[in-house]
Amino acid sequence: MTDQPDLRSLRSQEDDVVVSLTEYRQSRDPVPVTFHRRELDAILRIYGRMVGEGEWKDYAIDHLKDRAIFSIFKRSGEMPLYRIEKNPKLAAKQGQYSVMNAHGMILKRGHELPQVLRVFDKVLKLID
Template structure:
């Protein structure tokens, strides 16, 4: 088999059943691409800790994470077919002023905003109730 024949044999066409393609896709160079805002591991741990408590209490059932150019959003739902009950957002552009983190209700009202995610998430803490003893 010549070198030219082996090249033809290894070349696969799209849809040939092998699941492979020789299509080359150009990716933008590093300097020209934009970075999306993301939650880091520590932030996700804090958010998911609150999420698991609320799921256990039967208040939340689903979530979605969106990483956008200007902000990262963790949305929580009672049912996946509804609008989000709350959005936990990270917006670095607001970091120096009001704080990068905010919790936003379904109505669009900002419930809490701040520089530290742990403090912002305290909006979900349950108030203590007085229990009468018998």
């Protein structure tokens, strides 16, 4: 016999629960929304074209808890000209992809990213 209390008798049945470490981490810190490889390829294809034309100069990518944002800048010290957002909560409603201008107005929204990115396609104009 020792002077230490018997800890086995103090524990209850509820303490013997095994929890997966990944489930525990996801419950504490949900995984942020990200752009997938194919989505980034489509965005960067348009970004590269506009940089080549001299219209855009810089970009930033934000991965937040509820959405992912690709911001496009004319100069790095300014507000973004455009924001391409992916919001999975809107996937069943209006579409999870949207393009917004500097004032926050939604220029185009939809379920498929290539369709939404067509807002950046230019129409050729005849100049006299």
